[in-house]
Amino acid sequence: MTARRILFAATSVTALAMGGSAVAQDLRVTVWTGNAAHLEMLNGFAESFTATRPGVSVTFETIPAADYTQRLTFQLAGGNPPDLGWIMEDAAPAFVDAGVLVNVGPVLRADAAFDFADFSEPALGLWVDGDAVFGVPFSTSPFMTFFNRDLFVAAGLDDPLTLAERGEWTVEKKREVARLISDANPGIWGLEFKDGQGYDSRFMHTMVPAIRAWGGDAWTDNTCGFSSPEAVAAMTFLHEMVYQDRSVPPPGEVGDFFSGRAAMTVNQISRASVLANAGFEWGIAPLPTGPAGEAMVIGQAGIGVFTGGRNRDLATEFLMHWTNQENVETMARFFPPARQSVLDGDVFVEGNPLIPAEQMRHVADAIAGGRVLPSHPRNPQILAAMAPRVDVMWRADANMQQALNAICDAIAPQLR
Amino acid sequence: MKATHESIAARRLRAPRLTLRMQETMEGWLFVSPILIGFMIFFLGPLVGVFIYSLSEWNLLTQRASFVGMDNYAHALGENPDFWHVMRNSFLFAAGLVPLNMAMALTLALALSRPFVGMVLFRTIFFAPVITSGVAWAIVWRFLLQGDSGTVNQMLAVIGIAGPNWLREPDWAMFAVIVTRVIKMVGLNMILYLAALQAIPRDYEEAARLEGASSWQVFRMIYWPMLAPTTLIIMIITTIGSFKVFDHIYMMTRGGPENGTLVLAFYIYQQAFRFFEIGYASALSIILLVIVLMLTLVQVLLRQRGST
Numbered sequence: 001m002t003a004r005r006i007l008f009a010a011t012s013v014t015a016l017a018m019g020g021s022a023v024a025q026d027l028r029v030t031v032w033t034g035n036a037a038h039l040e041m042l043n044g045f046a047e048s049f050t051a052t053r054p055g056v057s058v059t060f061e062t063i064p065a066a067d068y069t070q071r072l073t074f075q076l077a078g079g080n081p082p083d084l085g086w087i088m089e090d091a092a093p094a095f096v097d098a099g100v101l102v103n104v105g106p107v108l109r110a111d112a113a114f115d116f117a118d119f120s121e122p123a124l125g126l127w128v129d130g131d132a133v134f135g136v137p138f139s140t141s142p143f144m145t146f147f148n149r150d151l152f153v154a155a156g157l158d159d160p161l162t163l164a165e166r167g168e169w170t171v172e173k174k175r176e177v178a179r180l181i182s183d184a185n186p187g188i189w190g191l192e193f194k195d196g197q198g199y200d201s202r203f204m205h206t207m208v209p210a211i212r213a214w215g216g217d218a219w220t221d222n223t224c225g226f227s228s229p230e231a232v233a234a235m236t237f238l239h240e241m242v243y244q245d246r247s248v249p250p251p252g253e254v255g256d257f258f259s260g261r262a263a264m265t266v267n268q269i270s271r272a273s274v275l276a277n278a279g280f281e282w283g284i285a286p287l288p289t290g291p292a293g294e295a296m297v298i299g300q301a302g303i304g305v306f307t308g309g310r311n312r313d314l315a316t317e318f319l320m321h322w323t324n325q326e327n328v329e330t331m332a333r334f335f336p337p338a339r340q341s342v343l344d345g346d347v348f349v350e351g352n353p354l355i356p357a358e359q360m361r362h363v364a365d366a367i368a369g370g371r372v373l374p375s376h377p378r379n380p381q382i383l384a385a386m387a388p389r390v391d392v393m394w395r396a397d398a399n400m401q402q403a404l405n406a407i408c409d410a411i412a413p414q415l416r
Numbered sequence: 417m418k419a420t421h422e423s424i425a426a427r428r429l430r431a432p433r434l435t436l437r438m439q440e441t442m443e444g445w446l447f448v449s450p451i452l453i454g455f456m457i458f459f460l461g462p463l464v465g466v467f468i469y470s471l472s473e474w475n476l477l478t479q480r481a482s483f484v485g486m487d488n489y490a491h492a493l494g495e496n497p498d499f500w501h502v503m504r505n506s507f508l509f510a511a512g513l514v515p516l517n518m519a520m521a522l523t524l525a526l527a528l529s530r531p532f533v534g535m536v537l538f539r540t541i542f543f544a545p546v547i548t549s550g551v552a553w554a555i556v557w558r559f560l561l562q563g564d565s566g567t568v569n570q571m572l573a574v575i576g577i578a579g580p581n582w583l584r585e586p587d588w589a590m591f592a593v594i595v596t597r598v599i600k601m602v603g604l605n606m607i608l609y610l611a612a613l614q615a616i617p618r619d620y621e622e623a624a625r626l627e628g629a630s631s632w633q634v635f636r637m638i639y640w641p642m643l644a645p646t647t648l649i650i651m652i653i654t655t656i657g658s659f660k661v662f663d664h665i666y667m668m669t670r671g672g673p674e675n676g677t678l679v680l681a682f683y684i685y686q687q688a689f690r691f692f693e694i695g696y697a698s699a700l701s702i703i704l705l706v707i708v709l710m711l712t713l714v715q716v717l718l719r720q721r722g723s724t
Contacts, residue, residue, distance in 0.1 A: 070689050077476045098478040200670065251673075252563035252584040380690045391584075391673040 025311050027058045027318055030072055030085040032065040038334055045330075049321045058318065076100055081308035083315040087135055089300045089372060090379045092126040096134045097377035102305040104316050105133035114320050115341075123338035125372045127302050135302035136323045139335035141268040142366035143209050143297045145174075145288065149281040151188065151263040155181050160264065160285035161359065171213055171237065174264070174288045178247040181263040189255035190247030192262035195271070199251040203390045204383070208373055209266060209297045210234040213290025218374040222415045224408035227401070230292070235393065236400045243396050251394050268299050269336055269363050276354055284359045286366060296370035300338075336367055343368055378414045385410040463705075470698035477692045488699035498675075498683070499700075505590070506680040510658040512594040517654050518647070520602045525609030526635070539610075543603035550600070554667030557596045558583065586676025589669055593677050597664050601657070605650050612646035613639070648719045655715070656708050680704050 033039065039060060046058035061082065063071050069091040075081055087095055095101050105128075108116040119137065127135040145160050152159040157177050163169040178190025193199065198206035207226075208218055214237075216230030225231055242248045249255035249262075257265035258274050266287065275282050287296060303322065305315040321327065328337045332348045342348050349360040376382055386407050393403035434442070445452075470488055474481035492499045528539050545553065560567045561582040569579035582592040620638045629637070662681040665671060671678035671686070680700065688697035 073477050073692060077479060094477060098475075100477070200672070250563060250581075252581040253565055254559075254562060384686060384690065387672060388675040 024055045024057070025314055027056070027084065027311055027315055028061055028082040029058060029318075030061050030063055030068075030075070030082045032063055032068045032086055032088075034062040034064070041330060041334070045322050045327050046318075049318055053314075056314065076306065076308060079308070081306045083309035083311050084303055084305050084319060086138070087302050087304050089126055089302075090375055090383075092135065092300075092302060093375045093377040094379060095304065096127075096129065100307055101134040102307050102309075102312055102316065103132040103134060104136075104305055104319060105131055107316050108133055108136070108320065111320060114324060118325070118339045118341050120338050120340050120343065120368055122369070122371055123298065123300065123367065126300060126375060127304075135304035136319060137300050137302045137338040138323060138328075138331065139270065139301040140338040140367050141270040141299045141336050142363060142370050143205070143266055143287060143299070144269050144363065144366065145169075145264055145285040146257060146267050146272070146275070147264045147283050147285060148257070148260060148262070149283050151181055151185065151280075152177070153281075155184055157181070159283055160288070161283045161362075164285045164362070169285060169288045171210075171288045171290045175237070175241055175245065175247070178241065178264060179245040182245070182247040185263075187261070189249050189262040190245070190264065191241065192249060192255045192257045192265045194265065194267055196249075196254045196256060199390070199394055203387070204373060205266070205268075205299075206238070207231075207235065207390075209287055209295065210238055210290075212295035212297060212371070213287065213292060215290070215292030215295075219376070219411075219415055224412055224415060226404045226411075227408040232401050232404055234290070235404065239394070239398065239400060242394075250396070251391075269366075270299075272355060284355060284362065286362045294369070296366040298367060298370035298372050300372050301335075336363065338367070340368065376415065382411045382414045385414060466698045466701050469694055470702050472695045473693075474695040475692055476694050481695070484695070488696045489703070491696065492699055492703060498678075501675060502678050502680050502683045505676070505678055506659055508590060509594060509661065509677075509679050510655055512590070513597055513658045514651065514654050516594065517598045517602055517605060518650060520598060521605030521650070522609050522643075522647075524602065524606045525613055526639075528606070529610055529613045539606075542606055545600045546603040548600070550663045551667055553596070553600055554664055557592075558668055561592055561596075583669055584673050586674045589673055589676050593664060593668055596668070597661065600664070601654075605654065608646055608650055609643065612643050616642050644719070648715060652712050652715055655711050659704060659708055659711075680707075 029042075031038075031042065039062075042060050046060070050056045050058060068086075069088055072082075072085055081100075087101075108114055116133075120140070123137045123140045124133075127133060127137060147160050149159055155177075157180060158166075158168075160169050160174070160177075163173060174191070180190070182188060182190040193206040194202045204218065211217060211225070211231045211234045214230040214234040216228045216234065217225045219225050238248070242250050255262040257263075257267070258278060260278070260280050269284070272284065286294075289295075303319055305312055305319055309315055323339075325339060325341060328339045328342050329345070329347050331337065332342055333352060337343060337348060343364045349364055350357045352360050355363070389403060389407040389410055392398060392406065393400065471483060471485060472481050473484045473487070524542055528535055528542075563569065563581040563584065566579070566582070568582065572579040580588045583589050616639065620642075621634050624634050624638055659679075660681050661679060662685060665677055665679055665682045666685070669677040671682050681704070684697050684700045684704065687693045687700060
């Protein structure tokens with residue numbers, strides 16, 4: 001009797017488990033935000049998705065940004081892949097190259113309502129390979145000039161936004177106003193590179209906008225561009241701002257823009273939320289034009305479906321729901337969109353509670369016309385090979401051509 | 417008669433009688449089995465696993481793996497110039513940290529071994545960094561060691577010294593990470609020395625003093641020899657710790673500037689967790705293990721030779 005009961009219980013549990021697995025589907029999505037407002041918005045997308053799909057649930061799993069790629073990779077390698085995940089720009093080529101992302105191109109293009117053609121073409125650079133599409137950009141964050149309006153007013157100078165409106169916002173003008181403000185305000189720097197990390201972990205964010213303004217690039221078609229005359233001129237210009245003008249904090253010094261210790265910084269628009277608590281009047285302008293004209297740069301994150309996930313088709317459906325026009329509009333207050341219709345519409349430009357419309361227009365222009373930061377399947381190795389040579393480049397007595405040649409020598413084997 | 421048969425049958429069913437020695441052996445194994453099982457699962461197993469991985473070229477992201485024999489070791493030891501730069505940094509770090517740490521720990525322990533007003537307070541002050549968060553410690557020191565605006569350089573400027581840009585010049589960066597690490601960890605060795613000093617009977621010192629020995633002679637002829645076993649242990653654990661240092665480097669310099677503080681443990685982390693080259697990182701880990709084992713062996717042999 002007892003044995004029969006046990007057999008019955010085991011059979012029932014197995015049947016329930018099998019039946020349950022056929023009906024219930026849980027999508028697990030890794031994200032790097034733990035922000036309550038972000039998660040509330042994302043859960044809203046999940047609710048509208050699951051409302052029409054009985055038995056389906058969506059779980060967002062936060063992994064801190066600093067460890068994100070590393071821990072996601074361990075989940076993929078450990079046989080516990082999420083169904084979808086945010087993917088950082090510097091990891092995207094490696095993930096595509098490794099074949100861990102599903103080609104969602106045919107499904108996206110087949111759905112007229114999704115309107116894949118609406119996505120800005122430059123913003124798709126990291127995610128599209130021929131006809132294949134390995135992810136959808138969800139946060140397209142352009143590099144902009146943030147400025148402290150109080151310091152410009154006190155110095156009697158036109159601010160970068162005013163200069164940009166007049167077409168006079170150039171790299172030479174940036175250097176001039178930075179020097180004037182730092183000379184007039186001891187302890188205040190004219191310009192700060194990104195969040196005090198422009199010499200270290202974010203050195204590409206310092207170098208690439210400058211090099212592109214001179215018409216060069218970090219690398220193109222696996223050929224290093226750091227030793228080009230354009231790159232040498234651009235980096236010499238920045239080096240002189242640091243060591244001749246002394247308007248930029250040198251390596252080892254901190255001049256935090258957001259606490260009012262620098263008049264300008266080049267940063268991504270996604271950092272603008274910090275300005276809500278700034279103790280000064282501020283503004284956002286485009287990057288200055290260089291000898292090669294306008295050169296907007298964008299950083300980016302995308303959403304991809306993992307090949308190892310158990311619910312690939314359902315995950316692709318959720319990806320399309322998440323990045324449809326309505327939800328991209330909703331996300332736009334936190335994550336700059338890559339959909340042209342949203343960029344052109346009033347919601348993005350006029351609906352930002354923090355940034356005035358005339359400044360948001362510059363943001364929209366930068367997204368539409370900007371090029372994504374360079375990336376590569378061996379990006380971590382390239383950055384690690386560059387780092388010690390970049391340190392040499394920032395020495396006070398650096399020979400710029402030699403330093404940049406050394407960078408190219410170091411990364412050439414990785415680029416091949 | 418029936419009872420006799422049953423008792424014989426029951427005796428046959430019992431386990432064969434063990435000798436006392438076998439019983440003791442079995443009990444011994446049973447007593448150590450929890451830690452032994454843990455050791456095999458959490459230490460020996462991973463160690464064997466790491467060695468097997470080190471014989472492969474295995475990229476975690478692509479999941480492509482192939483057996484390459486000793487190629488990873490050959491690459492590290494023969495082809496990769498970065499490896500020898502990293503080894504130089506690791507030995508430099510250990511050569512700076514171990515003697516400085518031990519000298520400071522012994523000095524502090526000698527100074528704080530006799531009762532005086534405030535003794536407990538000073539012991540607490542010197543031990544407090546040991547239990548302070550390593551991350552917080554490194555972040556605070558990064559601010560203190562900034563260039564011209566750093567607190568350390570501003571204090572030096574008061575006495576007319578122009579301090580270097582501590583964490584941006586390769587040689588000074590190594591010096592800075594060694595000193596800040598010593599200040600953080602010296603309290604632990606101080607406690608070990610204090611415990612050893614308190615175990616030495618005062619009679620020896622009193623007898624030496626009666627014979628007219630100076631303080632230096634008392635230290636040299638009594639305390640130093642009697643502290644030798646503790647010194648050996650401290651030297652071994654500090655040396656091993658110096659080769660395994662990771663968090664301090666990660667938070668203070670990330671191996672920079674110009675790879676001037678790129679030590680082996682951090683280099684292994686880069687290979688494994690940034691480049692996902694698990695095979696090569698495993699080979700480097702085995703090399704680190706061998707280095708630490710050899711250094712420990714040398715120290716033990718030197719100690720044995722010294723004691724004989």
